[in-house]
Amino acid sequence: xxxxxxxxxxxxxxxxxxxxxxxxxxxxxxxxxxxxxxxxxxxxxxxxxxxxxxxxxxxxxxxxxxxxxxxxxxxxxxxxxxxxxxxxxxxxxxxxxxxxxxxxxxxxx
Numbered sequence: 001x002x003x004x005x006x007x008x009x010x011x012x013x014x015x016x017x018x019x020x021x022x023x024x025x026x027x028x029x030x031x032x033x034x035x036x037x038x039x040x041x042x043x044x045x046x047x048x049x050x051x052x053x054x055x056x057x058x059x060x061x062x063x064x065x066x067x068x069x070x071x072x073x074x075x076x077x078x079x080x081x082x083x084x085x086x087x088x089x090x091x092x093x094x095x096x097x098x099x100x101x102x103x104x105x106x107x108x109x
Contacts, residue, residue: 009099017051019043046068046070
């Protein structure tokens with residue numbers, strides 16, 4: 001397996017996406033500048049594109065994602081890895097804030 005371009009940072013952040021005309025919810029369990037891992041009761045198929053909606057204070061941040069892998073952790077597929085081909089600047093700011101918080105948490109531990 002090839003080495004990742006960016007380090008994954010542990011996270012716990014809500015994300016929404018549409019699957020078969022239904023709004024689905026997931027939790028981002030780790031995040032990087034160009035992707036994230038999402039746990040959800042409803043995963044998208046491998047090699048599909050989807051718009052992710054990250055709830056912010058006043059609106060949703062829309063981020064185009066490509067599903068790179070889907071994983072079964074119990075009896076159903078509940079985890080997916082997505083790549084973000086062109087993340088918006090606001091997404092990059094969110095990742096940077098999570099990195100700072102992660103670094104501060106490791107210093108105080």
